[in-house]
Each structure stands twice: as structure tokens, then as C-alpha cells.
Amino acid sequence: MDEKKDVTVCSGCKAELTVSEMMEYLCVCPHCGKHLKISARRRVKSIVDPGSFRKLKCEVPFLNPLDYPGYEEKISSLKEKTGLEEGVLFGIGEIEGRQAVIAVMSSDFLMGSMGIAVGEMITTAFETADRQGLPVIIFAASGGARMQEGILSLMQMAKTSAAVKRFSEHGGLYIACLTHPTTGGVSASFATLADITLAEPGALIGFAGPRVIEQTIGQKLPQGFQHAEYLEEHGFVDQIVERKDMREVLSRILKLHDRQKKEKKNLLDYLRIGRK
Amino acid sequence: MIKELDEKLMAIRTEVYDLLENNGDPHRINELKKEYLTLAKTERVHTPEERLYLARHKLRPKVDEYINTIFDDFFCQRGDRLGKEDESIYGGVALFRGIPVTVLGHRKGHNLQENMKYNFGMPGPEGYRKALRMMKQAEKFGRPVITFIDTPGAYPGLEAEANGQSNAISENLAEMSALKVPIIAFVTGEGSSGGALAIGVANRVYMLENAVYSVLSPEGFATILWKDSTRSGEACDLMKLTAQDLFGYGVIDGIIKEPVCGAHHDPVKVYEEIDRILMKELKRYRAMSAEDIAKERYKKFRNIDAKVWKR
Numbered sequence: 050m051d052e053k054k055d056v057t058v059c060s061g062c063k064a065e066l067t068v069s070e071m072m073e074y075l076c077v078c079p080h081c082g083k084h085l086k087i088s089a090r091r092r093v094k095s096i097v098d099p100g101s102f103r104k105l106k107c108e109v110p111f112l113n114p115l116d117y118p119g120y121e122e123k124i125s126s127l128k129e130k131t132g133l134e135e136g137v138l139f140g141i142g143e144i145e146g147r148q149a150v151i152a153v154m155s156s157d158f159l160m161g162s163m164g165i166a167v168g169e170m171i172t173t174a175f176e177t178a179d180r181q182g183l184p185v186i187i188f189a190a191s192g193g194a195r196m197q198e199g200i201l202s203l204m205q206m207a208k209t210s211a212a213v214k215r216f217s218e219h220g221g222l223y224i225a226c227l228t229h230p231t232t233g234g235v236s237a238s239f240a241t242l243a244d245i246t247l248a249e250p251g252a253l254i255g256f257a258g259p260r261v262i263e264q265t266i267g268q269k270l271p272q273g274f275q276h277a278e279y280l281e282e283h284g285f286v287d288q289i290v291e292r293k294d295m296r297e298v299l300s301r302i303l304k305l306h307d308r309q310k311k312e313k314k315n316l317l318d319y320l321r322i323g324r325k
Numbered sequence: 326m327i328k329e330l331d332e333k334l335m336a337i338r339t340e341v342y343d344l345l346e347n348n349g350d351p352h353r354i355n356e357l358k359k360e361y362l363t364l365a366k367t368e369r370v371h372t373p374e375e376r377l378y379l380a381r382h383k384l385r386p387k388v389d390e391y392i393n394t395i396f397d398d399f400f401c402q403r404g405d406r407l408g409k410e411d412e413s414i415y416g417g418v419a420l421f422r423g424i425p426v427t428v429l430g431h432r433k434g435h436n437l438q439e440n441m442k443y444n445f446g447m448p449g450p451e452g453y454r455k456a457l458r459m460m461k462q463a464e465k466f467g468r469p470v471i472t473f474i475d476t477p478g479a480y481p482g483l484e485a486e487a488n489g490q491s492n493a494i495s496e497n498l499a500e501m502s503a504l505k506v507p508i509i510a511f512v513t514g515e516g517s518s519g520g521a522l523a524i525g526v527a528n529r530v531y532m533l534e535n536a537v538y539s540v541l542s543p544e545g546f547a548t549i550l551w552k553d554s555t556r557s558g559e560a561c562d563l564m565k566l567t568a569q570d571l572f573g574y575g576v577i578d579g580i581i582k583e584p585v586c587g588a589h590h591d592p593v594k595v596y597e598e599i600d601r602i603l604m605k606e607l608k609r610y611r612a613m614s615a616e617d618i619a620k621e622r623y624k625k626f627r628n629i630d631a632k633v634w635k636r
């Protein structure tokens with residue numbers, strides 16, 4: 050799945066995919082439909098109008114609250130490797146002319162785990178959208194809280210959830226797309242607080258990891274447990290959307306919501322006139 | 326090691342109580358008391374691992390004891406109103422010095438049988454939804470919310486996942502952040518992961534001296550980072566999970582001192598301290614508007630890591 054290699058082996062059917070195939074099919078295997086990992090940057094490109102995305106900055110200095118050995122080196126090498134400041138790429142983009150704050154988590158960055166920087170970026174995304182009256186679209190991909198930052202990672206769950214709540218109280222629209230994997234402290238915070246929840250086919254979504262559950266209950270988990278389809282069946286996902294359709298679906302949701310706003314205003318005007 | 330001292334002191338304590346009850350030899354009682362004091366003086370500052378041992382001690386006061394001793398007229402509330410009762414969350418309405426409050430916490434048992442019944446204090450989504458139901462009701466009636474945190478984490482089970490463990494936790498985090506009544510939380514034993522935080526988004530968070538609060542249990546931490554759960558001791562040293570560490574971060578607002586060798590040696594001291602704190606805090610929040618109370622809590626968590634930024 051490394052994009053720099055010439056060939057990617059599909060983890061679903063073992064087919065070998067060329068770079069141009071990966072590009073063309075947005076890292077989805079054309080043979081079996083498996084949604085393979087796509088970089089944050091490519092993800093943004095796949096949904097926004099060309100040239101419309103402006104990256105937002107969020108100054109978070111490097112912090113190592115546990116003085117975890119080797120952590121600083123690890124983070125700087127990841128920054129270099131991914132070209133990202135931290136585990137989230139976020140900014141303002143347009144989808145068929147409609148603006149939204151878009152935040153994409155990068156699973157390349159320590160499994161997309163949420164530490165202080167990721168928590169701050171997600172929170173800033175909601176605050177920016179709140180100020181500018183824009184919707185928020187988040188692509189979640191995370192193994193959960195970032196262990197290397199200890200309790201302060203846990204606190205990011207409260208911080209981001211509070212930011213969603215405030216944004217929501219102000220009437221903001223939040224669309225979450227849960228991609229592979231969305232687990233732990235991210236699935237148990239902002240990722241599951243959206244107005245509209247989408248998921249990519251086959252994505253693993255859950256609080257506890259499958260191995261921990263198997264160990265706890267002492268039995269094998271059923272096929273497809275915690276997959277997007279399973280969550281949809283249990284009532285936690287509005288729709289499962291294939292990557293090729295994501296832009297269209299997002300565009301439609303945005304459209305539905307701005308129309309609703311206008312109509313509400315029209316209706317109010319109508320009522321006001323009616324009363325006179 | 327703490328275990329040895331704890332057991333010795335407990336044995337003396339038990340013997341003294343026995344003698345006192347049965348009109349035993351006063352000389353022997355005096356001897357034992359002296360022995361106790363001498364031993365107690367050998368207590369050193371506990372290591373994080375020793376605190377973890379105390380935090381998980383089977384004799385450590387549990388939520389039902391806190392509720393029964395600190396509050397009056399407790400009325401237990403059960404069920405999530407969605408089809409299930411989860412006994413790993415225990416709570417209801419009670420009076421604190423005449424003021425109605427909602428009080429709830431993770432429920433651990435005093436023995437194995439109870440623990441099986443309460444699932445070792447590991448709630449499923451139903452438990453968190455029950456807690457939220459109680460808190461929303463508290464908001465409706467203008468009652469302060471008091472929570473007691475003591476859990477190894479949210480239950481990692483099949484049914485818990487199928488019923489939306491993630492959603493239940495996130496919902497609590499979001500709703501608590503905006504609740505218009507004061508929330509005061511006490512970490513009394515172990516506070517592990519989102520399962521602890523799901524009733525911990527409070528205006529004020531206090532922690533017992535030997536309680537621990539962390540992103541995950543030390544065993545889980547060691548498994549994730551080193552693929553080796555037996556290195557939990559090492560994890561304890563690294564994780565900064567003690568009350569002292571968390572106070573340094575500004576994540577908690579105060580530390581409740583414990584008797585020698587832990588709260589179970591003299592729980593009344595701890596109950597009295599909690600009583601004192603509640604009196605002080607509730608008095609403060611009485612003077613604040615509902616909006617300001619919610620705002621204060623929002624700010625606290627918005628800037629929860631500010632102290633580390635400035636270091």
C-alpha cells in the first residue's frame with residue numbers, strides 16, 4: 050500500500066495494482082473493491098473542487114508530556130515522511146462550489162492516534178467553522194488515543210467532544226466519514242457525534258479492538274464484526290459510501306442543508322407576511 | 326513492599342477491633358496500638374505501582390459506601406429506558422446536607438460474587454446511557470451532579486460494541502460538557518480510559534492520594550506499546566498516572582489525603598474530606614449562573630493541556 054513503490058498488493062485479493070491504477074481508482078482495488086489506504090492529501094483532492102482547498106494552520110509546538118523516550122525523533126521523522134504537521138490535514142475547501150471545513154486524519158501518523166496536536170487541530174476545525182458559519186466534514190482514521198502522551202491524550206476526547214457540542218448548539222452541520230480504522234478514543238469522541246455519519250465499505254469501526262474483545266470474552270468474533278456494514282445494520286451509520294461516490298454524496302448533503310436554511314428563512318418571511 | 330505493610334497493619338487493626346468488641350486485655354490493645362504506630366512510621370512515599378495496588382485493593386471503599394456515608398435519603402435509579410439495566414453504574418438522587426443532588430459512579434463489588442454481578446465496574450453503553458439519563462434529569466431539576474470514578478475501563482465485549490459503546494461514551498462527553506448544573510467528580514480508585522472519562526467531564530475533579538487516572542490501564546498501555554502486558558510496572562513509572570502527576574498537569578483540581586497504607590485503613594477520614602470539599606464547592610456554584618457553570622467547564626477542557634504548552 051506504499052504509494053512510492055511501483056506496485057501495490059491488494060490486501061483483499063492479492064492482486065498487484067500499478068501506480069496509475071491506484072491513482073485512477075482512488076486506491077480502491079478494481080478487482081475486489083477493497084478500499085485500501087489513501088493518503089490524506091489524495092483524499093482531499095478526491096473530494097474538493099480543483100484548486101479550492103486552502104490549508105489551515107494550527108500552531109502546536111512539539112510536546113512530550115511523558116518524556117517518552119524516542120518520541121520526538123519519531124514525530125520529526127513522520128513529519129518529514131508524510132509532509133504533514135501532525136496527524137490531521139485540515140483546511141477550507143469547496144465541493145461543487147459549497148465551502149466546508151474539511152479535516153482528514155492520517156493513519157500514517159502513528160496510526161492516526163489522537164494526542165494534543167490532533168485534538169487541537171480537530172477542535173480548531175470546529176471553532177473555525179463555527180466562526181465562519183461553515184459545515185465540517187471529517188474523515189476519521191485512528192487507532193485511538195495516543196499512548197505516548199498519556200492522560201492528556203485522554204483529555205482530547207473531552208476537548209473535541211465539547212467543541213462538537215458547542216458547534217452543534219450553534220446550528221452547525223457536521224458530517225463524519227468513518228474510514229479504516231476508526232477505533233478507541235476517536236470513535237468514542239468526536240467521530241461518533243456527527244449529524245450525518247458515513248462510512249467506507251469494510252472499515253473497522255469500534256471502541257475496543259477485536260483482539261482485546263476476543264481475549265475478554267474468550268471466543269472468536271463473528272465474520273464482519275465491527276465492520277462498517279455491521280455498524281450500519283446496528284443503526285450507527287447513515288450510509289456506507291464507496292470512495293468514488295464520496296464527492297457526489299457530500300455535495301448532495303451540503304446542498305440539502307443549505308436549501309433547508311434558505312427555506313426556513315423563506316418560511317419565516319412567509320409567516321411574517323401572513324400575520325400582517 | 327506495600328502489600329506486606331498493608332497486610333500487617335490490617336491484621337493489627339482487625340485484632341484491636343476484635344479485642345475492643347470482646348472486652349479484651351487492655352495491655353494487649355496498647356501493645357498492638359504501639360506496634361501499629363511504629364509500623365505506620367515505616368511507610369515511605371509510594372511508587373506509582375504501589376499506588377496502583379492500593380487503588381485496586383479489594384477493601385478500598387466502593388461507590389455504595391461513599392453514597393451511604395456522605396449522603397442521606399438515597400433513592401437508587403435503575404435502567405437506561407432503552408431496554409436494559411447495567412449494574413456497573415450505581416446512582417440516584419440523594420440529599421447532601423439537605424440539598425438534593427444526583428450522585429453516581431462506577432460500581433465495583435466487595436467480593437467476587439458482587440464483582441461478577443457488577444461486571445467489575447466495567448459499564449457497557451447501557452450503563453453510560455443510564456448515567457446520562459440521571460445527569461440530564463439533574464439538569465432539569467437544577468441538582469448538582471457528583472460522580473465517583475473507579476473502573477478498569479469500559480467493557481470490551483461483543484454486545485457492548487453491537488449496542489454502541491463508542492456512541493454512548495461520546496454522547497456523555499458532549500452532553501456533560503454543556504450541562505447547566507455543576508458536576509464534581511472524585512477519582513476514588515482506578516480511572517482507566519474513556520470508560521472513566523465518560524462520567525468525568527466535571528467542573529472540578531478531585532482525586533484520592535493513591536488513586537490512578539490514565540489513558541488506559543498500565544497493562545493495556547504495555548500491550549499496545551511493547552506488545553507485552555507483563556511490563557505494566559514499567560508502564561506505571563512512565564505513564565504519570567498518580568494524583569501528584571495529574572495535579573501538576575492541571576488535569577485535577579485537588580488531592581484527597583489518604584490514611585497510612587490507603588483509604589481502606591480508615592475510610593471515615595476520606596469521607597469527611599469529601600464532605601468538606603463538597604460543602605465548599607457547592608457553596609461556590611450556588612452563587613454562579615447555569616450558563617457560567619457550563620462555560621467554566623467548557624473552558625476547563627478546552628484548555629486542559631495549556632499547562633504543558635507553557636512548560
Ligand SMILES: [Zn+2]
Binds near residue numbers: 079080
Ligand atoms: Zn483486491
